[in-house]
Amino acid sequence: MRILLVGAGGVGSAVVPIAARRDFFEHIVVADYDKDRAAAVVEKVADPRFSAIALDASDADAVAAALRDHRCDVLFNAVDPRFDMPLFRAALNAGAHYLDMAMSLSVKHPARPYELPGVKLGDEQFALAEQWRAKDRLALVGMGVEPGLADVFARYAADHLFQSIDEIGIRDGGNLTVDGYAFAPTFSIWTTIEECLNPPIVWEDGDWHTTEPFSEPEVFDFPAGIGPVECVNVEHEEVLLVPRWVDARRVTFKYGLGNEFIEVLKTLHKLGLDSAETLTVKGVQVSPRDVVAASLPDPSTLGSRMTGKTCAGTWVKGVGKDGAPREVYLYHVVDNEWSMREYGCQAVVWQTAVHPVVALELVATGVWRGTGVLGPEAFDSVPFLELLTAYGSPWSMRDQ
DSSP: OEEEEEOOSHHHHHHHHHHTTOOSOSEEEEEESSHHHHHHHHHHHTOTTEEEEEOOTTOHHHHHHHHHHTTOSEEEEOSOGGGHHHHHHHHHHHTOEEEOSSOOOOBOOSSOTTTSOSBOTTHHHHTTHHHHHHTTOEEEOSOBTTTBHHHHHHHHHHHHTEEEEEEEEEEEEEOOEETTOSSOOSSOHHHHHHHHHSOOEEEETTEEEEOOTTOSOEEEEETTTTEEEEEEEOOOTHHHHHHHHSOOSEEEEEEOOOHHHHHHHHHHHHHTTTOOSOEEETTEEEOHHHHHHHHSOOGGGOGGGEESEEEEEEEEEEEETTSSEEEEEEEEEEEHHHHHHHHSOOHHHHHHHHHHHHHHHHHHTTSSOOOEEEOGGGSOHHHHHHHHHHTTOOOEEEEO
16 A cells, blocks of 8 residues: 655654554655655654655645655545545545545534534535545545544444444543643644534434534543543534444534633634634735644644643443443543653644554555445444554443
């Protein structure tokens, strides 16, 4: 397998040292708008199976040409979801397989944004599913940690733990702190603004509906010493993916943001600084959201200042295989001290990066097979969870 990895930011820079320990691929071309950044990532592993190029993720023709020139079988999208569709179409046009960690963007309902969905996350990609099938190619969408591993957990629960499921609730939280900064998000602020300020979406009784941002607060007790964290509704891909393959009455996603983070996001929204639309400022075209992102530290550089753990997991309620009520939380925890010591990567980006690498190994070895536009739920969960453990980062389960 030859892979074009587009994006050498936080997650992309973590993918390289993870993949460098595996032998399922022939070569990975690391591409970034800033070639120096891609080259720096490659230099750290000193492995001839990696190379670096400059590439504009918004230029579908240039991306398709890069896939052909470097004889890549797969496009691995590790950039912000605003670039999903150019990359998605480039892979389709070049006849390559495709993997991303966040799906194409949503558009609010024009009249009732907090009741009804408009264009949903992933709608643009699923609309092209037949074209992918016709080319006998796989587009594996939403294959990070959340979405990604959380969806694998949902599949595992449906197949092995429950005879019927009432609710699947993705719950994400941690106790990470960053020393030396008043405000320093540990993941892409561009993506965080997008998912946190859009209307959250909920699957319930056979259909999707939307609600207000940060709605339905609840306190969830996270494992591994993290403890109770207040979680709120956030727009996220799992709610759009899980119901396509797993039968559940209700599916939700709630994120443990914390009051301070929520207030910062609300303030950005009030000031219009969350907008991704370009403005002219002293003759320069720039979006307010890009200015916010540029003013904050690069999440990939924060590891040495971070302490604590991050937890991603899937809370499932229903009737167990024995016919009795059952409630479990399947989860994956990464300690920042461990990820920095083992890989030189901070916990959040490492946790996001490891799961698509695992998925690509399953595709490369033929364990996961498929064509069209598919989510992680479309595949057997057991080989994934076994391989994740073999990577040295096991998952866990807790009865609730």
